[in-house]
Amino acid sequence: MKKLLLALAVCLCGAVSAENVVLDLSNPGEPIEYDENDVWTRAYDNDATVYAQEFLFTHTANVEYHSYNGFVASKTTLITESAGMDDQFGCMAKGGVAGEGTPYLVAYWDSYADSNLDEKSCKVYTSSPYYAVGCYVCSSPYVYYTIQKGNAYARKFEQGDWFKLVAHGLNGQDKETGTVEYYLADYRSANADEWTLNDSWQWFDLSSLGQVASIYFTMESSDTGEWGMNTPSYFCLDKLTVSTEPASVDKTLTAAVRAYYDRTSGVVRVESASPVEAAVYSLNGTVVLKQLVDGSAALDLRACPSGVYVVRCGGYSVKVVK
Known part of the structure; x- marks a missing residue:
């Protein structure tokens, strides 16, 4: 699956x-x-x-x-x-x-x-x-x-x-x-x-x-x-x-950073209440895209081949599949 x-x-x-x-x-x-x-x-x-x-x-x-x-x-x-x-x-x-x-x-x-x-x-x-x-x-x-x-x-x-x-x-x-x-x-x-x-x-x-x-x-x-x-x-x-791990969410910070892959546009959209560096890595650790986000930004993956990528925003990381 x-x-x-x-x-x-x-x-x-x-x-x-x-x-x-x-x-x-x-x-x-x-x-x-x-x-x-x-x-x-x-x-x-x-x-x-x-x-x-x-x-x-x-x-x-x-x-x-x-x-x-x-x-x-x-x-x-x-x-x-x-x-x-x-x-x-x-x-x-x-x-x-x-x-x-x-x-x-x-x-x-x-x-x-x-x-x-x-x-x-x-x-x-x-x-x-x-x-x-x-x-x-x-x-x-x-x-x-x-x-x-x-x-x-x-x-x-x-x-x-x-x-x-x-x-x-x-x-x-x-x-x-x-x-x-x-x-x-x-x-x-x-x-x-x-x-x-x-x-x-x-x-x-x-x-x-x-x-x-x-x-x-x-x-x-x-x-x-x-x-x-x-x-x-x-x-x-x-x-x-x-x-896969326990999560303790601080309600005052919930959704202060939010990112999702917009499949229709082929971009990773990032929203942040404060400035944060957002980066997309390939599975071998190579930086594919990097951008400072202050408010909102779109990291364009359209030129990237299909596969698994890691998105990191500040101290948080998660995988996406293109």
């Missing part, structure tokens, strides 16, 4: 040199075909799963009822602002972390399935145990505009309301290693100026989960009724990252 290790750099305490595995939906393990709306053609196929790099994402569907739960690949940029199902495959960022129109995952968490079936509806397996690092998450437009406006099933959020994503780690024996939370909406403050409603990709630190064989996601909301949560249980995910 060909392993593509994109450089999604986060600042690790102690500058641990580790091999990261990063989700890259532009290079899936199995082909992902999109329809005229830029949504995975197998969204309602019960025999389909999303597989990329070392990750396998759960997906179940019912063709008769045109329904699904779990993960669906999408790259749609359409947002209708309807607070309805026509926005269920969208993302507030209008694309993945790599930019507008690039692929990402939309997840629908089914609380009923989680309560009544053995399998978790939103679960990702790794090919072998890895240490959790993190992922990027973003709001679904369906959720965003429901929270902002309300609809027939859920009320508009007011002071005191909140909506969060919970990640659960499982080890090789299927025992929980811990949980970590991210608030996609937080209106708990008495000061409305401090309310937050996610509309862009934000880093979700999963490092406290430790070594995991799988991760599953659940959701919670302050808008809950007799039949459970009223807020639509959707979220978007990209660049899930695991590592």
Whole structure:
């Protein structure tokens, strides 16, 4: 199996040199075909799963009822602002972390399935145990505009309301290693100026989960009724990252340095909050490219032959496959 290790750099305490595995939906393990709306053609196929790099994402569907739960690949940029199902495959960022129109995952968490079936509806397996690092998450437009406006099933959020994503780690024996939370909406403050409603990709630190064989996601909301949560249980995910070594992420420095291979343009894009030297090396140690990055830069690999390269930014290094 060909392993593509994109450089999604986060600042690790102690500058641990580790091999990261990063989700890259532009290079899936199995082909992902999109329809005229830029949504995975197998969204309602019960025999389909999303597989990329070392990750396998759960997906179940019912063709008769045109329904699904779990993960669906999408790259749609359409947002209708309807607070309805026509926005269920969208993302507030209008694309993945790599930019507008690039692929990402939309997840629908089914609380009923989680309560009544053995399998978790939103679960990702790794090919072998890895240490959790993190992922990027973003709001679904369906959720965003429901929270902002309300609809027939859920009320508009007011002071005191909140909506969060919970990640659960499982080890090789299927025992929980811990949980970590991210608030996609937080209106708990008495000061409305401090309310937050996610509309862009934000880093979700999963490092406290430790070594995991799988991760599953659940959701919670302050808008809950007799039949459970009223807020639509959707979220978007990209660049899930695991590592061969333990990672301790300093939240104040998370994503201060970020790099990824833009396959469409043939460049390594580097973003840094402070000046850093970024260099690309061949496997024999030869410097292929070197550039000072202050803000953002693109290291052009188009003239380089296909193969494995090492990208180093400051004290961090990771492999990419061209």
